[in-house]
Every structure is written in structure tokens, then in C-alpha cells.
Amino acid sequence: MSAPASEAEAPPAARPGQVTLAEIFLTFLLIGATSFGGGVVAYLRNTLVLQKGWLDEERFLSALEIAQALPGLNATNMSVIVGDRLRGPVGALVALLGMTLPGATLVMALGVAYASNASNPHVNAALVGVGAAATGMLAAVTLQIGRKQLGTVADVAIIAVTVVLVSVLHVSLIWVLLTVGPIAVLLYRPNTPPVPDRPEPHHGSL
Amino acid sequence: MDQGGSNLQVLGVFALLSVLAVGGGAAVIPETKALVIDQHHWLTDDQFRDIYGLGQVVPGPNMLMVMVIGYHVTGFMGALLAYLGFFLPASLISWLASRVWDHFEGSPWRASLQRGLAPLVVGLMAAGAISIAKTAIDGAETVLIAIAVFLGVYFVKKVNPAILVLSGGAVGVALGLH
Structure with a gap:
């Protein structure tokens, strides 16, 4: 190097x-x-x-x-x-x-x-702890990205609809992408931004 | 080891997940669980949590854990096919797209696509976090570990996430969680 x-x-x-x-x-x-x-x-x-x-x-x-x-x-x-x-x-x-x-x-x-x-109690205990830690990490990273990038009413609505479709209604991912995706892009179609002068999108991500 | 899955099914499942993984690995967790646990019965909920955890403690993309899922279904061939299935289709799409992308240099729709997909990806990641929580959070100890790591990642900027995840494992052993 x-x-x-x-x-x-x-x-x-x-x-x-x-x-x-x-x-x-x-x-x-x-x-x-x-x-x-x-x-x-x-x-x-x-x-x-x-x-x-x-x-x-x-x-x-x-x-x-x-x-x-x-x-x-x-x-x-x-x-x-x-x-x-x-x-x-x-x-x-x-x-x-x-x-x-x-x-x-x-x-x-x-x-x-x-x-x-897999049945070793120490291996099991370690992976239970790792799984819990990974959950906390993913939640934090999601919130960080969400807070940095988003803030309009349309953003909150898109996030809420997506979470309800996937987590509550268990809609298959392919249908979520094919329905919410085009609607989200249309909401931000050229020349009609819901909020003008948005800051530069943040580029950090998973 | 063979729980009724074939090599072709492993390849098919992970190739499908590959093209659906808009927003990365976390976004595709609910669908991965639906296919691997509910539909094909390759893993139990606890096994999924364990294998997801293995992916968290190795360097590089943590979705390399798909190889361990493939290994559980049909051995080393399953691991190889899970790797090829999960990484080749998306890579091929990226390769082709990057070659035509510049032709849309001036298109305002490029910005629309990026801007519109951003909240969708955050929603999918949140759903991924909920999905992992359902599997990995069970009892007060795991809630406390998750909250501690959440606070560490969110408020302590310079901490290496791998250290927090490994600490979670150490706490698990110390408390004898099961």
C-alpha cells in the first residue's frame, strides 16, 4: 500500500x-x-x-x-x-x-x-448474543440513513407503506418493488419535487 | 444435511433474491426468511439467526452467509451455487447498466430514480430490521444487548461495528444465553 x-x-x-x-x-x-x-x-x-x-x-x-x-x-x-x-x-x-x-x-x-x-451451549450463547447485537446495529444504521436522506411527507409515507406491506401484510418483495418503486419515482418525477432545494443526497450506505 | 432441497432449488432461490436485492442485503432479509424457512423448510428460525450471525462476524459483504445456507441444504456444492446465484445475476446487471448508464447523463429521470428509491430502500431496511428482530430478540437479555449496540452505533461515531457485534457474542457466552 x-x-x-x-x-x-x-x-x-x-x-x-x-x-x-x-x-x-x-x-x-x-x-x-x-x-x-x-x-x-x-x-x-x-x-x-x-x-x-x-x-x-x-x-x-x-x-x-x-x-x-x-x-x-x-x-x-x-x-x-x-x-x-x-x-x-x-x-x-x-x-x-x-x-x-x-x-x-x-x-x-x-x-x-x-x-x-450447533448444539454446543457456548456456540449457541455466542450466536444468540451476536444476533441481538446485529439487530441493534441494523436498526441504528437504518435510522442513520433515513435521518440523513429523508424528511418530506412523501418519504415518510413511502417508508410506512413499505414497512406495512412487508412486515405486516407479508406481501412478496417482488410486488412491493413493482408497485411502490414506480410510485416513489413518479412522486419525485422531474420538475415537480415535493420539496425544492433538497440537500445533496447522502452517499453512505450498507 | 440434505433436507429435501436440490442444487437447482438453491441456485434458483438465491438468483431470485439477487435480482430482488434493491437496497442491499438487509432489504432482502424478509424475503430470504420467507423462501428459506417458510417455503422450503431448509432452516429453522434459530438456525437462520445463527447463520445470519456468522455473516456478521466475517469481513466483507455479510450476505456471504448465503453460502452457509447453501451448505446446509446440499453441502459444498450448495454453498458454491448459493454464492453464484446470489452474486452473479446482480453483478451482471450492474456490469451491463454501468455501460449504458452514461448515455442517460443528462436525463433528469436519473435523479428521480435515485431520490424515489431512497425512502423505499429505507423502508425495506426497516422491514429487514423488524424481520431479524423477530428471530433474534427473545427475552430481556437480548433486548438489552440490542439497545446497547444501537446506542453505540448511533451515538458513538468512530466505533467499529464488528467490535460491538463480537462483544454481543461475548456477553451471550458470559450470560449463558440460549
Whole structure:
């Protein structure tokens, strides 16, 4: 890894083709091995924009915009998009593998161990505690994102309708996406914002 | 280990979840539970909570836990197919979309899409939190652990979430929760 770089001295964006596949793989492998708790967007920005200079801030945000609007996890979608921009489809594949390999190896090791120790009281106690902690974390992250991004009556209505459909009425996710999705986008259709002059959307996310 | 599921079913279930995962992993938890527990009976509620917990303590995307679900259904082949099913379809969509996205550079609908999806995603995440709570919260001790972690993440900005999650596990062992 290069020395920590501040934003001012970030190197210029690399031209596609300059970066080797091995470098892409190792970079994403390191991010995949060190990012925890869904804060992967911050890790990606720090590495790809500030340290490596593979993308400038604008390209990074445009990639993030795509990653968030589409199905899939931000971490893996970003790996695919950035890898593709650096070295085409093979770069995308290599970045995806690097991002997921450390976690996949570890979770499988734990999963195999769990399968033969599921009735061990200590394993059980630890996982009950982890599950409770994960619930608190997800609730906090959801509230953080919600408070930073949202605030109009339309936002609150969309959130409430979505929660009622999924949690109370147990409507299948595909129907929730196909009904609430288009309505939500139409509520914010061009030129008729419910509230003008909204602040820049927050880009942190799971 | 085989609880009546086939490799093809594992691939199908996680490929479906992949294309439905708008808003990321948390948003798709209720649907994952509906398919894996209620429809296919691959896991019990408690097993789902345990495996979800395993995903929380490893680095990288915590939805890598789908591999452990696949492993429980058909062994290592199930784990591989769950990985391919959950990550390839969404990755392919992202890859194609990023190549055409720039053609819509000036379109005001891009901003509408982003702005409209934001509250939908928060709603789906809230539903995901409710869904996990139903499985993982049982008794006063778990309520207190969840509240402590909530306060830690929400108010102490610089704390590493992994440390809080692991602390939850340590408290669980210390109290002998079950």
C-alpha cells in the first residue's frame, strides 16, 4: 500500500489498461478482508480514490449511484463497475472475486464448524448474543440513513407503506418493488419535487 | 444435511433474491426468511439467526452467509451455487447498466430514480430490521444487548461495528444465553 494520501495530493485518475489484473485483485482482496459492518463504501473511496487514484471523485460517485440504484450489494456492485472500468469484464470478475474471497473463506470455515457444533451451549450463547447485537446495529444504521436522506411527507409515507406491506401484510418483495418503486419515482418525477432545494443526497450506505 | 432441497432449488432461490436485492442485503432479509424457512423448510428460525450471525462476524459483504445456507441444504456444492446465484445475476446487471448508464447523463429521470428509491430502500431496511428482530430478540437479555449496540452505533461515531457485534457474542457466552 502506498503512503496515506490526502485529497489534495491524490494522484490523477489512471487510464484504463494501466492497472494490472493482479493489482486489481489484491486491492479488492485487501478491502474484502478489512471492511466490516457494511461500511464498505468508505473503504472503497479511501482506497480507490485517495490512495490508488484509479477513479476521481466524480467517477466514484457516478459508480456508486449505479451500484445503489440496482439490485445487489453496494460492495459487490461497486467492485464489478470499477473493475470493468479499469480492465473490462475480466477486471470486473477479478475485483468481485477479490472482494468476496476473504469473507467467503471465513464464513464457510465458521459454517462448517457451526454445522458440527450447533448444539454446543457456548456456540449457541455466542450466536444468540451476536444476533441481538446485529439487530441493534441494523436498526441504528437504518435510522442513520433515513435521518440523513429523508424528511418530506412523501418519504415518510413511502417508508410506512413499505414497512406495512412487508412486515405486516407479508406481501412478496417482488410486488412491493413493482408497485411502490414506480410510485416513489413518479412522486419525485422531474420538475415537480415535493420539496425544492433538497440537500445533496447522502452517499453512505450498507 | 440434505433436507429435501436440490442444487437447482438453491441456485434458483438465491438468483431470485439477487435480482430482488434493491437496497442491499438487509432489504432482502424478509424475503430470504420467507423462501428459506417458510417455503422450503431448509432452516429453522434459530438456525437462520445463527447463520445470519456468522455473516456478521466475517469481513466483507455479510450476505456471504448465503453460502452457509447453501451448505446446509446440499453441502459444498450448495454453498458454491448459493454464492453464484446470489452474486452473479446482480453483478451482471450492474456490469451491463454501468455501460449504458452514461448515455442517460443528462436525463433528469436519473435523479428521480435515485431520490424515489431512497425512502423505499429505507423502508425495506426497516422491514429487514423488524424481520431479524423477530428471530433474534427473545427475552430481556437480548433486548438489552440490542439497545446497547444501537446506542453505540448511533451515538458513538468512530466505533467499529464488528467490535460491538463480537462483544454481543461475548456477553451471550458470559450470560449463558440460549
